[in-house]
Amino acid sequence: ALTKSSVHRTPSREYELNSPTHKVKTSVWQALCVLVQVVVPNTQLASDMHDSAVELAAWEHFPSERQYLDLFLLRLLGRCPQLISRWLPAALGNYELRPQIAQGILLVAGFVLLRLSLDSGAQVHLTHFKTLFPSIVTWVNSGHRQLRSLAQVLVVRLVADCKTRAQIARDTGDDASAAEYDSVGEDEQLISLHSYLASATEGS
Numbered sequence: 001a002l003t004k005s006s007v008h009r010t011p012s013r014e015y016e017l018n019s020p021t022h023k024v025k026t027s028v029w030q031a032l033c034v035l036v037q038v039v040v041p042n043t044q045l046a047s048d049m050h051d052s053a054v055e056l057a058a059w060e061h062f063p064s065e066r067q068y069l070d071l072f073l074l075r076l077l078g079r080c081p082q083l084i085s086r087w088l089p090a091a092l093g094n095y096e097l098r099p100q101i102a103q104g105i106l107l108v109a110g111f112v113l114l115r116l117s118l119d120s121g122a123q124v125h126l127t128h129f130k131t132l133f134p135s136i137v138t139w140v141n142s143g144h145r146q147l148r149s150l151a152q153v154l155v156v157r158l159v160a161d162c163k164t165r166a167q168i169a170r171d172t173g174d175d176a177s178a179a180e181y182d183s184v185g186e187d188e189q190l191i192s193l194h195s196y197l198a199s200a201t202e203g204s
Contacts, residue, residue, distance in 0.1 A: 017062055017064075022062060022064075022065070025061075025065050026064055026065055026068065029065060029068030029069055029072060030068055032068070032072050033068055033071050033072050033075065036049070036072055036075045036076050036079070037075060037079070039076065039079055039080070041079055041080040041081075041082065042080070042082065046076070046079075046080045046083065047083070049076060050073075050076060050077075050080070050083045050086065050087070053069065053072060053073050053076065054073070054087045054091070056069060057069060057070075057073060057091075057101065057104060057105065058101060059101075060098060060100050060101065061100075063100075066100065066104055069104065070104045070107050070108055073108045074107075074108050074111050074112060074115070077108065077112045078112060078115050078116060078117070081116060081120050081124055081128065084112060084128050084132075085128070085131065088105070088108065088109055088112070088132065089131045089132060089135070091105045092105055092106065092109045092132060092135040092136070093135045095138070095139075095142075099144045099146065099147060102139075102142075102144075102147055103146060103147055103150060106136065106139055106147065106150055106151060106154070107150065109132050109135070109136060110136060110150075110154035110157070110158065112128070112132075113125070113128060113129055113132060113133070113158055113161070114157060114158065114161055116128065118165075118168065122165065122169050122174055122177035122181075123177060125165065126177060126180055126181070129158075129162075129184075133158060133184075136151055136154050136155060136158070137151070137155055137190075137193070139151035140152055140155060140193070140197070152197045155193065155194065155197055156194060156197050159184060159185060159190065159194050162181045162182075162184040162185060163181070163185055165177075165181050166178045166181030166182050166185075169181060
């Protein structure tokens with residue numbers, strides 16, 4: 001109900017920063033970021049919250065609101081990985097989005113992959129990684145400096161994360177998953193890209 005309230009559907013152009021509407025929206029998102037941590041996966045509530053949030057993610061918001069919307073989605077998808085494929089791959093692959101909206105989606109995608117719990121299983125993470133990572137790499141070529149910089153940072157961190165997950169999989173006897181993670185770091189084009197980004201000003 002909170003994500004469907006009328007105050008959330010008031011476009012930012014219709015009110016001012018620090019106005020009552022702005023303060024209420026920010027406070028509600030802060031509350032949702034806390035409450036989402038007790039949402040039970042595979043429930044109608046989780047599904048409804050996801051659908052309402054992604055609808056709002058397609059709008060532009062004040063940065064003070066957007067940061068909590070993105071954090072809410074990140075935490076929800078981290079708790080309910082079965083929802084990741086419903087919206088995120090298609091949204092991340094839309095390269096015609098406005099910069100603020102694209103940046104929020106890129107941030108959510110990157111940190112969902114980085115924070116997806118090991119308890120979910122390596123194959124669950126790999127499934128989403130294979131779907132999302134190529135689009136994140138594509139954003140490295142963005143003409144928008146902030147989007148390009150964010151994509152560069154995420155690529156560097158995700159490649160390093162794959163090395164860590166490969167070792168964990170190997171230590172637990174999951175050689176098949178370890179091999180898949182290793183293959184990310186063995187891709188020649190990705191090695192060159194990672195080497196460049198790791199030393200580039202924007203990727204540092």
